Amino acid sequence: MKSNLVALAAGALFAAGLGLSGMAQPAKVQGFLDVTGQWDASLAFVMIGAIGVHAVALRLIARRKAPLFMPGFQPRPASKVIDGQLLAGAAIFGLGWGLAGYCPGPAFVAAGGVSPNALVFVGAMTVGMLVHRVLHQRTRAATTPA
Numbered sequence: 001m002k003s004n005l006v007a008l009a010a011g012a013l014f015a016a017g018l019g020l021s022g023m024a025q026p027a028k029v030q031g032f033l034d035v036t037g038q039w040d041a042s043l044a045f046v047m048i049g050a051i052g053v054h055a056v057a058l059r060l061i062a063r064r065k066a067p068l069f070m071p072g073f074q075p076r077p078a079s080k081v082i083d084g085q086l087l088a089g090a091a092i093f094g095l096g097w098g099l100a101g102y103c104p105g106p107a108f109v110a111a112g113g114v115s116p117n118a119l120v121f122v123g124a125m126t127v128g129m130l131v132h133r134v135l136h137q138r139t140r141a142a143t144t145p146a
Helices: 001-022 024-034 042-062 082-102 104-112 116-145
Strands: none
Touching: 001 104, 024 042, 024 082, 024 104, 104 116
């Protein structure tokens, strides 16, 4: 129960930060991505601030023997392979972010404010995730030896 409350508080803090920073405003994100036009550098400062906070938090966490609300730290992913699937996913993410001005977190924040564009984006993103899940399960089933 305690870890759920911490997760809720962290999610609320993250959502508030996305809203205050402008990350949930597609025009602001697209202005940041438009480096050859009227570039809006304000989101660079958001990223610099986030990187600074993360760097400090990571150093503090690294000194601990265990996390505060879990029995142990989660292991890092075993694979560090950069393959076609990873590159395709990154390209699709980047295209969606650049065209729509949303990535998943800010899209949920904007959808919570009942933005029609954000609701469409979240719906399309959800359909995309479900299609990926089905295709991935079929591919895995077809390649797994009986």
